[in-house]
Every structure is written in structure tokens, then in C-alpha cells.
Amino acid sequence: MNNKDVITEKQRKMARYAKAMGHPIRMYVLELLSKQSCCYSGDLTEELPIVKSTLSQHLKELKDAGLIQGEIEAPKIKYCIDKENWKEAQELFKEFFDI
Amino acid sequence: MNNKDVITEKQRKMARYAKAMGHPIRMYVLELLSKQSCCYSGDLTEELPIVKSTLSQHLKELKDAGLIQGEIEAPKIKYCIDKENWKEAQELFKEFFDI
DNA sequence: TTCGTAGTTCGTAAAACAACGAACATGCTT
DNA sequence: AAGCATGTTCGTTGTTTTACGAACTACGAA
Known part of the structure; x- marks a missing residue:
């Protein structure tokens, strides 16, 4: 409907x-x-x-x-990278920065 | 220099x-x-x-x-990528994502 | 000089973020 | 059961972000 919606799904994800x-x-943790x-x-x-x-x-923000x-x-909680999404982010940034 | 400060300059920049x-x-513009x-x-x-x-x-935020x-x-203003900093960002993300 | 164009800045308001301490939940270990 | 260790959630506070419209600035053209 809104033809001004030029923002792509990739851009939103990134x-x-x-x-x-x-x-x-958060950068430190990552x-x-x-x-x-x-x-x-x-x-x-x-x-x-x-x-x-x-x-x-x-x-929580990183998790969300x-x-x-x-x-x-x-009684602890073990935190790790979410590999699937990490890979997606990797690809997105890679493509974005053309590397 | 605060030696309890474990956050690196790279992490701050990123x-x-x-x-x-x-x-x-902003992603769209970039x-x-x-x-x-x-x-x-x-x-x-x-x-x-x-x-x-x-x-x-x-x-302004992108410029800052x-x-x-x-x-x-x-009477216009022409916007372009700041190539020097762009390159720095590129390198930082590249190193960070190990690509 | 006056007008129009192109953007920025200002004022405002709602929402989100960031930080803290206190209180709470969970599940081991006595 | 009671205590302890590990985190999360809650309540609060102050700051920042995002968005808008109105007002403003700068400059070229009529």
C-alpha cells in the first residue's frame, strides 16, 4: 500500500x-x-x-x-553466539561493505 | 589510562x-x-x-x-561517503566477523 | 530587493535506553 | 528445610532517540 516503503528487509535486519x-x-561481549x-x-x-x-x-538485548x-x-547460565544469526549478520555486513 | 577499563578502543569505535x-x-542512506x-x-x-x-x-548522526x-x-548539499572512515569501519567489521 | 528553493535548527512530546540497588526466582548443598 | 550462589526482574531516575511542524538561514534568480 505504502509506495514510500523503500526500505528493504535486509536494511531492517542489519x-x-x-x-x-x-x-x-555489548561489543565487548560479542x-x-x-x-x-x-x-x-x-x-x-x-x-x-x-x-x-x-x-x-x-x-537480554543481545539475545533479543x-x-x-x-x-x-x-545455577549458572552459559552464553554463546547464536551461530545461525551470527552467520546471517556476517553475510549481511560482508555484502554491505563489499568484502 | 584506566587499567580497569577492559573495553578496547576498537570496540568503542565499532x-x-x-x-x-x-x-x-540510516542503513538505507548508507x-x-x-x-x-x-x-x-x-x-x-x-x-x-x-x-x-x-x-x-x-x-547529522551519520556525519557525526x-x-x-x-x-x-x-543551494543544495551533496552528501557522500566519508571514504577514510568508511574504510576504517570496513576493516573493523571485517576483522570482527573474521571475514 | 523580493521571492523561491534547499536544508538546518528549534521546540516539543513520546518512547526507548542505560544505569543502579533492592527484591525475587532457581536450584545446589548443607 | 535453610542457606548460598547466580542471575533476572522490578522500580526508579535521568538521558537519548525519534519524530513532527514551525521558524529560520543561505543563496540564486527574477
Whole structure:
């Protein structure tokens, strides 16, 4: 109906991923996970200059964006990259930056 | 230098670029400019479902993030990719996604 | 000089984000 | 059952983002 809707689905998806990556703390977490397969929230709270509730919110955002996933490993939660979406993001950025 | 600051300069820079890319309108503009070298604000207002003042704000954000630059060509303003920073972003994302 | 075009800036309002501490939920271990 | 460890959720606060229309600025043309 709206012929002014020129924004593509790819652009929306990339914006969604990019937005999730738009905070230093979240970039830190993503880079860590992309390199070491998994980690626990507690590991991060020790290293990072934020309290656990704030970290929890950042992790939730990354999860909502689909970039990471959490697996219960009581009483902890193991976080890893969501490989499927990670790959999609990878492809999108690759195509976007023409690399 | 704060030695408790585990967040790297690269992570901060990427977060800054990612944040600027974190909106569909801005992704649209960036993709357009990455493909056609330049455009005018008026061209965009016609295509996009937002008013010119809103577009102006988005362009300002892209400019502040360093991803685009504007050149006065009275009475218009010609927008292009900021090639130097674009290249930096390219490298950062490339390294980050390991591509 | 006055008018029109092209954009930016200002003022405003609603929504989203970011951070914290307190309270809560969960599931081991005594 | 009671306590502990690990996180999440809630409530609050202040900031930032997104969007709009109105007002403004800059410049070229009539």
C-alpha cells in the first residue's frame, strides 16, 4: 500500500543487528564470545565496570537481537553466539561493505 | 589510562559506527551512498517516508559518526561517503566477523 | 530587493535506553 | 528445610532517540 516503503528487509535486519552492537559493553561481549565459544554472566561482571543487573539487560538485548543465546546450566547460565544469526549478520555486513 | 577499563578502543569505535548504522533509514542512506557515490538531501526526502527535518537529523548522526560527509553546492548539499572512515569501519567489521 | 528553493535548527512530546540497588526466582548443598 | 550462589526482574531516575511542524538561514534568480 505504502509506495514510500523503500526500505528493504535486509536494511531492517542489519539495522537491528547494528543497533544491538551499538554499545561498547555489548561489543565487548560479542567479541569475547566470538573468540571463546562461551562464557557465564559472572565472568563478565568481574571484568566489566557495571553491576550485574545492568549486564543482564545488555545480555537480554543481545539475545533479543538474536546474536547470542543462553543455556541454563544451573545455577549458572552459559552464553554463546547464536551461530545461525551470527552467520546471517556476517553475510549481511560482508555484502554491505563489499568484502 | 584506566587499567580497569577492559573495553578496547576498537570496540568503542565499532560501537560508535554500529550505533549510527542502527536505524533502517540510516542503513538505507548508507547503502545508497556506498553504491552511487553521492546524493542530495532532497532526493532522499522524496523517496523516504519521513519529513525533511527528521532526515536532516539522521544525516547529522551519520556525519557525526564520520560515515558520511556533506559538501555545500548551493543551494543544495551533496552528501557522500566519508571514504577514510568508511574504510576504517570496513576493516573493523571485517576483522570482527573474521571475514 | 523580493521571492523561491534547499536544508538546518528549534521546540516539543513520546518512547526507548542505560544505569543502579533492592527484591525475587532457581536450584545446589548443607 | 535453610542457606548460598547466580542471575533476572522490578522500580526508579535521568538521558537519548525519534519524530513532527514551525521558524529560520543561505543563496540564486527574477
